[in-house]
Amino acid sequence: MEAQSKNEPLQTPPVDGTDDREARSKFWIAVCTHSRSEKKIGITLSKLGIENYIPVQSVIKQWSDRKKKMDIVVIPNIVFVHLRDNDISIIRQYSLIKKIISLPGQKEPARIPSEQIDKLKFMLEESTSPVRFRTVNFKKHDTVKVIRGNLKGLTGTVERISEKKSLLIVSIDLLGGATVEIDTAYLEILNDPS
Template sequence: MQWYALYTEPRHEKKVADRLLKLGVEVYCPLVTQIKQWSDRKKKVEVPLLPSYVFVKLEDSNRDIVFQVSGVVRYLFWLGKPAIIRDEEIQQLKQWLLDTVVTSFEVKGIQVGDTYKIQTGPLAGKLGIVSKVEKKHLEIILEQLGFKIILNK
């Protein structure tokens, strides 16, 4: 059995993971705890680390079973084949997420092209290249991991 990445409809990651579990599919939806600020209170909420993605562990011959679940869009492909995620990568991701709360950040003096070191959260210590800077978010390309993340204020 191998791990595959599934692309889901926006904000359907947890629902898809629950539905796949009910079908008997081994699934991993990495979640992080964020502190959200409302006008009258702060609250800790769990949000997906990778928006619109969940990981499933299946036999290659059973890959079509995931399409029985509403909210699943497609598999993530690499070089024309469904991307296979190594067990070590899933384990490392799980390790990063242990007891983590993602806090806010400040966008001052950061420009496109700068190297940025992530200070908090599951990716703390990782270096990335800033690809976009806006008032309320920052986009960073993490070449080591092969993806782009968006840090929201």
């Protein structure tokens, strides 16, 4: 084994076979796009190797003479981007991105927990009811878990609508929350808000 000379810098081995750039942690942010340009931004970012997520749901549109299956963007003008700090400067240069969303009074992009993105993906993939996104601040209600059906295991917040149905909300703290109507019998309360 050769001794390292005093003038040579120490070589740090990659973490689990990754280089320094890969070893830094990624996080989710939301970017605001120009109208109807979410998919163009997604394609551009994907070509650059930057992971992104556009919440869409397949729905059947009914016209008087026909039906058509369409992918509808659930949160218009928003693309979620999974990146590292040094990737932010790359996405700032695209004219279709109006702004990177930050918390009020802050300049840094607001980071969105991966768990919230995962829940939104799960809801959109598994729900048989239409998912809508509400852009309002929600008051704290019961935190629940879906105990049966396609959405089994999903947790979220409930806003009661009637005795038979509840509105399940999966929050994206920064923007609001995705909602789906679900039978109250499928829910189990995880906490008591009182």
